[in-house]
Amino acid sequence: MDILNNLFPNLYDWLAGALHALLAGLNLVKDAENAIVATIMALVVVVVLLLWLVLMVLAMIWFERKTAARVQDRVGPNRVGPWGLLQPIADTIKMLIKEDIIPTNADRLVHTLAPIVTAAPAVLAFAVIPWGKGMFPVDLNIGLLWIVAIGSIGTIGIFMAGYGSNNKFSLLGGMRAVAQMVSYEVPQVLTIVVIALLAGSLSLNKIVDAQGGMGGFGWYILAFPVGPIAFVIYYISALAEVNRTPFDLPEGESEIVAGHHTEYSGLKWGMFYVGEYFNFFLVCCVAVTLFLGGWQGPILPPYVWFIVKVYALVLLGMWIRMTWPRFRVDHLMAFAWKVLVPIALVNIILASLFVTYALPALKQMGLF
Amino acid sequence: MTTDLFLSNVGFFVMGLMALAGALIAVSQQNLLRAALGLILAFLGVAGIYFMLEAEFVGVVQILIYVGAISVLILFAVMLTRGLMRGAGSGHNSQWIGAAFVSLLLFLILSAVALFAHWNVTATKVTTDLVPKIGVDLLTTYLLPFEAISLLLLAALVGAIVIARE
Numbered sequence: 153m154d155i156l157n158n159l160f161p162n163l164y165d166w167l168a169g170a171l172h173a174l175l176a177g178l179n180l181v182k183d184a185e186n187a188i189v190a191t192i193m194a195l196v197v198v199v200v201l202l203l204w205l206v207l208m209v210l211a212m213i214w215f216e217r218k219t220a221a222r223v224q225d226r227v228g229p230n231r232v233g234p235w236g237l238l239q240p241i242a243d244t245i246k247m248l249i250k251e252d253i254i255p256t257n258a259d260r261l262v263h264t265l266a267p268i269v270t271a272a273p274a275v276l277a278f279a280v281i282p283w284g285k286g287m288f289p290v291d292l293n294i295g296l297l298w299i300v301a302i303g304s305i306g307t308i309g310i311f312m313a314g315y316g317s318n319n320k321f322s323l324l325g326g327m328r329a330v331a332q333m334v335s336y337e338v339p340q341v342l343t344i345v346v347i348a349l350l351a352g353s354l355s356l357n358k359i360v361d362a363q364g365g366m367g368g369f370g371w372y373i374l375a376f377p378v379g380p381i382a383f384v385i386y387y388i389s390a391l392a393e394v395n396r397t398p399f400d401l402p403e404g405e406s407e408i409v410a411g412h413h414t415e416y417s418g419l420k421w422g423m424f425y426v427g428e429y430f431n432f433f434l435v436c437c438v439a440v441t442l443f444l445g446g447w448q449g450p451i452l453p454p455y456v457w458f459i460v461k462v463y464a465l466v467l468l469g470m471w472i473r474m475t476w477p478r479f480r481v482d483h484l485m486a487f488a489w490k491v492l493v494p495i496a497l498v499n500i501i502l503a504s505l506f507v508t509y510a511l512p513a514l515k516q517m518g519l520f
Numbered sequence: 521m522t523t524d525l526f527l528s529n530v531g532f533f534v535m536g537l538m539a540l541a542g543a544l545i546a547v548s549q550q551n552l553l554r555a556a557l558g559l560i561l562a563f564l565g566v567a568g569i570y571f572m573l574e575a576e577f578v579g580v581v582q583i584l585i586y587v588g589a590i591s592v593l594i595l596f597a598v599m600l601t602r603g604l605m606r607g608a609g610s611g612h613n614s615q616w617i618g619a620a621f622v623s624l625l626l627f628l629i630l631s632a633v634a635l636f637a638h639w640n641v642t643a644t645k646v647t648t649d650l651v652p653k654i655g656v657d658l659l660t661t662y663l664l665p666f667e668a669i670s671l672l673l674l675a676a677l678v679g680a681i682v683i684a685r686e
Contacts, residue, residue, distance in 0.1 A: 183523035262553070293649050297580045304588025308560060311595050315553055327599065334592060354651055 156453045161286040168193050197289050201278060209429045210240040215463075216470050223474040247425075250418035255318045258415070262316035267420045270309030271427030274434050277302040281437050282360050284447045284455030295356040296348060299438055300341055303393065306431070307333045310402075310412050313424075317415035325411025328481055329395060329402035335488040336392035336399075342496035343386040346378060346503040347442045350511070360446030371445035378503045383443045385496050387465075390435040392488070394428060397473040401481050436465040531572045539565025552598050560591045577651055 155162075171189045180188075214229075214237060221228025229236030254263055280295040282288040292298050307330045314326015350372055351359040363370050373379045392399040402411040413424045440446060440461045447454035479487070542565055545558025563586040570579030658666050 181523070187523045187527065259551070259554070262557070292576065294576055294580055294651060297577070297584070301580045301584035301588060304584055307592055308557075308587065308595070311592070311599075312557070315599065323599070327596070330592060330596075334589075337588075353649075 157285060159453070160284065160455070164193070164197075167196065201289060202275070205275065205278060205430065205433070208433055209426055210244075212429050212433060212466060213240040213243065215466070216473075219467070219470045220474050223471070244422070247422040248419060252418045252420065253415070255415050258318040259316045262312050263415075264420070266309050266313035266316055267416065267423035267427070268309070269312060270306055271423045271430060273302045273305040273309075274427060274430035277434055278437070280356055281434075281441060282357050282446055283458055284453070287447075287455060288357060291355065291357050293353070293355045296344055296354040296359070296442075299434075300337070300344065303431075303434075304337060306427075313412040313416070317412070319415055322412050322414050325402045325414070329412055332395070332399065332402065332481075332484055332488075333393055335485055336389040336492075339385050339488060339492035339496045340389040340393060342493065342500060343382040343389070344442065345500055346382045347372060349500070349503045349507050350375060350378070356441055356446075360441055360448060363445040364448050368448045368450045369445070371443065371448070373443040375506070378499060378506050379443065381495065381499050382503075383439070385492055385499070386443070387439060387468075389488070389492060390439065391469060391472070392484070394431040394435055396428075396432060396469060398476045398478050399484060401478055401484060432469060433462070433466070436462050436469065439465055528572055532569065535565050535568030535572060537565075538562075538568060541565075553595070556591065556594050556598055559594070560587055563587050563591065577654060 168189055171192055172185070175185050175188060178185075217239065218228040218236065229239040232238045232242050254260055277299045279289045280292050280298055310326055310329045310333070314322045314324075314329070317323075347359060348354055351362045353359065353362075363372060371379075373383045395402060403413065413421055416424060437458075440458065444461050444465075447458045449457035452460075539562050542558045542561030542563070546555045546562060549555040549558060563582065567579045567582040567587075570576075570582055
């Protein structure tokens with residue numbers, strides 16, 4: 153059981169040891185040899201993480217189409233492979249061979265850079281998430297703040313897409329999307345403050361470690377009344393951040409053609425599409441780390457627990473998408489500023505009272 | 521030169537070049553939106569320099585505030601001002617000789633200050649978690665600036681709401 157739990161850290165150590173043995177023959181300075189091995193291992197981790205993320209996104213695309221179909225009482229893709237499992241690969245190939253169109257009077261550089269600036273921050277933020285016990289790429293002691301900061305870079309990309317398309321609908325859709333994302337960052341950060349209060353640290357590893365009580369079930373979502381309120385507000389604002397229904401006004405087809413990605417085709421549109429799934433996956437991973445205890449859990453290996461919890465939240469998000477209608481743009485803003493922000497502020501006050509008075513007593517009782 | 525020092529020099533030069541390139545784009549582009557994007561690149565370069573100096577909190581807050589909020593504000597302002605989207609015409613006017621002279625003077629003065637002043641370098645290397653220390657300091661040693669800034673934020677919020685209501 154210990155072998156299975158520590159599978160990936162052991163693989164990492166074995167590879168680093170093999171590299172050290174390989175380079176020992178060259179008789180370099182100790183510092184230089186360590187630096188070279190560290191660089192190569194960092195590259196290996198980055199490549200493995202990227203491949204894993206792409207695999208996860210392909211799985212999510214298939215999952216979404218099948219779930220949408222079942223909710224709508226039909227079957228979904230079932231021709232391309234067994235149960236339609238090769239459908240995302242077929243979609244990727246189709247996307248790669250399409251013609252790349254840039255509108256006539258558009259700003260070429262801005263139009264080309266926009267998908268990259270939108271999709272890259274989501275990948276950057278995955279570097280701090282603990283995927284299992286001892287399986288974190290980087291342990292920043294301000295990990296929580298890093299995720300919030302990197303998430304706020306994505307708005308620039310959407311702005312660039314809206315402007316660089318030389319299209320009124322793109323511009324309007326881009327500005328609406330940026331206004332929505334900026335507004336919903338506020339309740340999101342306010343609920344993250346609650347978790348920082350409960351855990352006493354901004355490091356994601358310490359937050360997951362702090363949820364280990366009660367036999368692996370001492371999750372912050374169970375910290376009544378503060379935890380569930382914070383989780384609900386976080387999940388709603390996170391869905392709005394990544395522009396998923398019911399908050400996908402900027403990209404709904406009946407509203408504004410396709411908003412800021414109207415004029416994109418081929419791989420650039422693919423980057424927007426995949427970037428949206430990266431963002432959604434990231435937000436579910438962060439919600440699991442903060443509220444559902446990360447990789448904590450009894451019998452199964454930690455990384456299995458993590459993936460199961462993340463996919464439970466992904467299923468919840470897709471379920472919400474399939475069943476609820478869209479918000480109107482003024483309702484969207486009013487909801488963020490007039491409903492979510494006051495509740496989140498009251499929640500912070502409750503959390504401070506909880507931490508000062510209730511938490512020491514609960515710690516003495518052995519919970520949390 | 522140890523590996524440590526070499527790597528931090530490499531990092532500093534890369535980030536410094538990024539900041540300089542962004543600043544050059546910001547001042548030389550005629551299209552105002554491209555200039556704003558160059559400014560964003562400069563902000564990211566400065567954040568990288570903060571990370572090289574192991575001031576991670578300041579670096580992350582630089583990205584969060586400058587790139588995430590102030591740049592979005594600048595882009596909105598550029599978008600919503602009619603007539604700014606067309607080219608601004610030539611980037612020079614007839615006073616460029618005086619401007620170049622004053623810029624050179626400013627550069628010389630700043631370099632002299634940076635290189636020859638007696639900077640207060642702390643002898644101890646901070647290895648513990650800095651964020652709790654910053655929090656405690658904000659609420660004990662630097663309480664007055666903290667409260668003054670929150671009053672300023674309140675005034676800005678109230679002003680924004682009053683202007684937006686009309």
